[in-house]
Amino acid sequence: MRNRVREQRTQRGLSQAELAAALGVSRQTVISIENGRYLPSLPLAFTIARFFDLTVDKMFDPDDEEAAP
């Protein structure tokens, strides 16, 4: 599953640590989500999407099996 977390974060000029603090998770978890190694829970997925003013399906693309870089 591909996601746009890294893309959105860099667009807003945020560091991984800043995003992690805003989401209430660890920096390691942001890294894992960005790399596609960890699929966030539904509540966290909503939190991420709302943080970037996007919908969950815009943020996470289940059709794209080319997961993380």
Place this chain on the structure above:
Amino acid sequence: MMRSIPPRLRSPMTMLAGGAVIAAVGVAATGWQSLRYLAPFIVVSAAGYYVWSGRSSDSAAMVRQQPDERQAYRQLRIQAVVGRVMSAGASVAFLAAWAAKAPLWPFAVFLALFVVALSAGWVITRERGDGRDDSPGSPRGWLAPRQ
């Protein structure tokens, strides 16, 4: 009570409390000499845990008992691996004790603990509801005959 203790101090304080109990047993069993070895080990371990928990890592978050959801899930998986390895180890130890005609009652205690822990875990983690499909016209529950 634990809530009033800062998260970073919880594990070290638990270690110190547990270490004090172990030290008391050691003193009762072998005298004050055992403290010479136990006390530095306990204090250094607790101090090491405190320092370690200040780092920015998964293990540090687990040590200071503040894991996020990924870290909590990882912690569960680690505990599952540890549980499986310990169970396998206990099985091998049981066979070894049986072959050596050693007392088997400690294994009975652990088997009883296993059953109690499994039952407790099942009850603690159960979800509300009986799993029935309550939509109109649906068969009543999973015991209903298949159509």
